[in-house]
Amino acid sequence: MDYSCLKFATRALRVGQDPEGRFKPVIPPIFQSTTFAWEDLDHIPGVDYTRCQNPNRLILEQVIATLENGKHCTLFSSGMAAIAACFSLLQQGDHLLMAGDIYGGTFRLGEQWLPRSGVSVSEFCAHNPLTIADEVRPSTRMIIFETPTNPNLRVSDIAAVVTEAKRHGLIVVFDNTFASPALQNPLDLGVDIVLHSTTKYISGHSDVIGGATITNDSELGTWLFEYNKAFGATPSPFDCWLSLRGVKTLACRMDQHSRNAQAVAEYLQGHPKVKSVHYPGLPSHPDHETAKKQMRGFGGMVAVDFDSVETARQVAESTRVFLLAESLGGVESLVAYPPLMSHATMSEEQRLSKGIPPSMLRLSVGIEDPVDLIEDLRRALG
């Protein structure tokens, strides 16, 4: 079947999944086999050993590639393994420009581990792409950024960052975890490598850890695949099967996440104990127009700065529908406290400089009935 004419939601359900074999199962079975038989010594099978490739991984790679409008997808055992694979393109003496407003784990890898391999790292502001020129050094090779950002949901202009980065010949890496391919496709805007923590929206059910890189550049695609084979941080067949099941509903989940987050953000915006609400779907958000331009929805993440640390603590500890837990992107709503969770690696001073005060909570708004979510927050706020 020719999938190229199909729309996003249909591709998620059908690409690489035509029933085949003796029983023609509608759902691809779990290929729980480490090794696959060869016909003879003249023909090396496309799938021969599960660390290198596996049918469940192959199908999911095809689906995620098509959803990101990319040609080459490589799956990893976590989002961090996917980020580390991108950084493997750097070698001793190279310099990486990393957005100041980035996931804490990426920050940790950049700040604590890359310098050990002789790679220097400095920050740039993705909201002011013209400043990239001031930060670039002769040794700068790569730039990495994400939008909407974690946790304060700023939205930078992806195409504008790409234009500036390309003027300096940089490899552009973009973390699309927060938006998911349902809401934006950075490869279409000129990004070289898109990466995901598939743990989040792509899988969507908080039951599997995984990562992915997607690119249209065959040299980069081969590098990432070969790196993965060499270092072996590959996902299990069952994890790929779970993620494939999850990604089938990505389009409709993202619709509901976005609707619920909008309702929650609008409710919180008017509350007397709330100082500010960070949600790109609010017309008052400083990047609302940029978000409207490059996203097909505003997503499920909301950050809230309360009137005090005590109020933030009270809300975090007393919601019942929102569960107090790390992570995001699952069907159930979660409330997170960045200083102890996603941004624990940073000092208080570093967090403050990045606009993450101790009175801030991050909400991953799920797909429950929005009436229950708002009632839960209303009760928790007393």
Ligand SMILES: Cc1ncc(COP(=O)(O)O)c(C=O)c1O
């Ligand atoms: C934006 C973003 N990128 C990458 C990661 C790392 O993903 P993983 O936990 O699957 O390694 C996370 C994890 O929270 C994240 O939020």
